[in-house]
Amino acid sequence: MGRGCPNALRGSCATASIGHGLQMAAADADDASPCRSSAAVAAALRTRGYCYLQLSSAERRATKKLFDAAAAFHDADEGWKALAQHQPTKRGGYYKAGEEPTYDQSDPVSGVEDFSVVSTGDDQIWPEGERGDALQDAALSYLDVADAAGQVVRDALGSVLAPTKKRRRRAEALEATPSMLRLLRYPVAGGDLSAHSDFECFTFVHQRVAGLEVQVDGVWRRLAASADDSHCVLLAGDAVEYVSGGAVRAARHRVRSSAPRDSIVLFHAAADDAVLEPRAGDRSAYDAARRAADEHFGSAAPLTQRRHVRCRVERAEKNNSKAISTVPTVSPPAAMGDPPTTPSGERPIAAFDLDHTILHMLAANHVPDEAKELSEDVVTFEVNDVEYAISVRVGTTALFEALRKKGVDIAVVTCNLMGDEILTALGERCDVFEDVPVHVIESREKGAKCLKTLGLKRSKVVIFDDSLNAWVPEDQEFVFEALRYDVQALAGFLNEDTDEGDAKVDTELGYLTSIRESLLSFFDVAKIDFDDDAASDAGSEAQAPRRSASFSLEQSPAQRDLKRALSAEDPGGAKKAKIQSLSDNNVTLNKPVAVGQDSS
Ligand SMILES: O=C(O)CCC(=O)C(=O)O
Numbered sequence: 001m002g003r004g005c006p007n008a009l010r011g012s013c014a015t016a017s018i019g020h021g022l023q024m025a026a027a028d029a030d031d032a033s034p035c036r037s038s039a040a041v042a043a044a045l046r047t048r049g050y051c052y053l054q055l056s057s058a059e060r061r062a063t064k065k066l067f068d069a070a071a072a073f074h075d076a077d078e079g080w081k082a083l084a085q086h087q088p089t090k091r092g093g094y095y096k097a098g099e100e101p102t103y104d105q106s107d108p109v110s111g112v113e114d115f116s117v118v119s120t121g122d123d124q125i126w127p128e129g130e131r132g133d134a135l136q137d138a139a140l141s142y143l144d145v146a147d148a149a150g151q152v153v154r155d156a157l158g159s160v161l162a163p164t165k166k167r168r169r170r171a172e173a174l175e176a177t178p179s180m181l182r183l184l185r186y187p188v189a190g191g192d193l194s195a196h197s198d199f200e201c202f203t204f205v206h207q208r209v210a211g212l213e214v215q216v217d218g219v220w221r222r223l224a225a226s227a228d229d230s231h232c233v234l235l236a237g238d239a240v241e242y243v244s245g246g247a248v249r250a251a252r253h254r255v256r257s258s259a260p261r262d263s264i265v266l267f268h269a270a271a272d273d274a275v276l277e278p279r280a281g282d283r284s285a286y287d288a289a290r291r292a293a294d295e296h297f298g299s300a301a302p303l304t305q306r307r308h309v310r311c312r313v314e315r316a317e318k319n320n321s322k323a324i325s326t327v328p329t330v331s332p333p334a335a336m337g338d339p340p341t342t343p344s345g346e347r348p349i350a351a352f353d354l355d356h357t358i359l360h361m362l363a364a365n366h367v368p369d370e371a372k373e374l375s376e377d378v379v380t381f382e383v384n385d386v387e388y389a390i391s392v393r394v395g396t397t398a399l400f401e402a403l404r405k406k407g408v409d410i411a412v413v414t415c416n417l418m419g420d421e422i423l424t425a426l427g428e429r430c431d432v433f434e435d436v437p438v439h440v441i442e443s444r445e446k447g448a449k450c451l452k453t454l455g456l457k458r459s460k461v462v463i464f465d466d467s468l469n470a471w472v473p474e475d476q477e478f479v480f481e482a483l484r485y486d487v488q489a490l491a492g493f494l495n496e497d498t499d500e501g502d503a504k505v506d507t508e509l510g511y512l513t514s515i516r517e518s519l520l521s522f523f524d525v526a527k528i529d530f531d532d533d534a535a536s537d538a539g540s541e542a543q544a545p546r547r548s549a550s551f552s553l554e555q556s557p558a559q560r561d562l563k564r565a566l567s568a569e570d571p572g573g574a575k576k577a578k579i580q581s582l583s584d585n586n587v588t589l590n591k592p593v594a595v596g597q598d599s600s
């Protein structure tokens with residue numbers, strides 16, 4: 001590392017001077033030794049919420065290379081670094097001192113500098129020139145090798161969350177993957193970070209100079225640094241605490257730096273849409289976090305990984321204006337992307353079928369026990385003394401939220417005579433379902449659904465339905481034919497416990513998430529739609545969040561194909577776009593696309 005080798009302060013801190021001239025409370029020494037087996041990691045996470053993770057030689061080499069490249073970046077002149085400053089329309093990049101959110105408003109604003117990597121695609125900001133290339137190369141090599149260590153932790157968490165094979169599925173929602181890599185530099189003065197727990201599943205922290213402290217049973221422990229990168233610190237985050245019902249507690253930590261210090265931090269988050277609600281155990285931490293998010297967003301919804309990260313980051317950012325400033329120039333942090341406004345005129349619309357498309361409704365006594373594992377929620381309601389249960393397909397709420405955020409109207413077109421009651425029950429659970437117009441079609445004849453008759457004909461329409469033939473022939477080109485969602489069949493596959501059955505369940509659990517970007521990108525074509533009044537679309541991605549729940553990898557080939565088909569560079573595609581049809585893309589769209597995974 002550029003600034004010379006620090007002394008590893010293993011177990012040796014009494015008091016130290018912190019940046020703003022105060023004396024910090026003594027932190028106890030920590031004498032745990034590094035481990036690598038998932039059994040040892042699981043045991044440590046259960047008892048303390050953190051441990052030291054032994055690194056392989058490949059991981060050490062990659063960590064060293066990254067420390068060196070990060071130091072070269074931080075050492076460079078401000079003007080050059082500013083060229084790589086974070087921009088709201090892109091991801092990651094450089095954040096100057098003073099931009100770090102303050103988790104505790106009574107603490108000073110931190111003077112930490114940050115270079116963040118949240119995407120390996122074109123939308124990631126990288127510094128220019130050779131030093132920029134070196135940083136990119138070092139960060140990507142580090143991410144490549146860090147996955148092996150991540151797997152050890154995922155296995156450990158799997159054993160905590162799903163000790164038996166039968167309960168294995170419960171852990172899958174937590175299939176944590178890297179979501180953000182931070183290269184931090186703490187100057188001596190004002191370089192501290194206020195106490196917090198991380199919002200994701202777990203975090204790796206590499207520190208060659210001590211400074212990281214973890215609170216265990218109310219006492220702060222100062223953690224050992226690793227001057228030779230032989231180990232890193234593993235911290236459990238909020239998502240794991242919530243989902244495990246408190247079996248693992250998130251590690252509350254802070255930074256108290258008494259010397260200039262660089263650290264490398266890698267967050268691993270659950271899928272954006274993973275609902276963090278525990279199935280068993282203590283739900284008080286989850287409930288409190290959910291209430292905080294409901295209050296913050298002014299809307300009620302189950303707490304997903306994305307919602308939790310956004311809530312915590314946005315609230316921390318607000319603290320900066322109230323906190324004591326120790327840094328001379330504080331530029332406002334990037335906005336988190338309020339829902340874009342749509343211009344007046346005709347809005348695009350997405351029409352959803354209900355049964356077997358976004359939900360499966362059954363009489364409550366027919367719902368299989370496994371339904372909770374095969375849906376994002378099971379919502380019950382009563383009509384004429386009969387109790388019904390709706391298994392809501394995983395990813396439905398996130399899809400509705402994303403569409404609304406894009407300014408897309410949503411309507412339901414269903415043959416279920418209880419369509420209104422269903423939407424009322426869903427609206428009580430989460431207000432993204434409130435006020436959705438419901439069109440109940442009494443006939444189950446082929447072609448009984450018709451956009452024109454229902455007054456839903458717009459210049460941009462997507463129909464999401466498991467049955468193509470339910471629609472009149474002229475509307476079928478707008479139908480995105482959904483894979484049929486059937487919790488009873490899925491419960492059968494789950495219990496079969498064969499590779500084939502598992503694969504079917506896996507496909508189902510990732511299905512809506514895998515097609516979401518493709519569906520949303522259909523509404524991105526305002527630029528090439530020759531309608532003057534086509535709804536323009538700032539889109540939720542236009543404002544890249546300061547910290548996102550999931551790492552964005554490069555687009556999959558299927559997405560690239562779709563983009564190309566709809567892109568202005570493809571004149572054929574563009575000319576057809578007066579009323580954009582999905583049918584040309586159905587081959588691609590109806591297959592799950594590995595969004596968030598580089599399948600190339
Ligand atoms: O720099 C460190 O050691 C820890 C940073 C941290 O806690 C964070 O980025 O969440």
Ligand SMILES: [Fe+2]
Pocket residue numbers: 196197198253
């Ligand atoms: Fe942290």
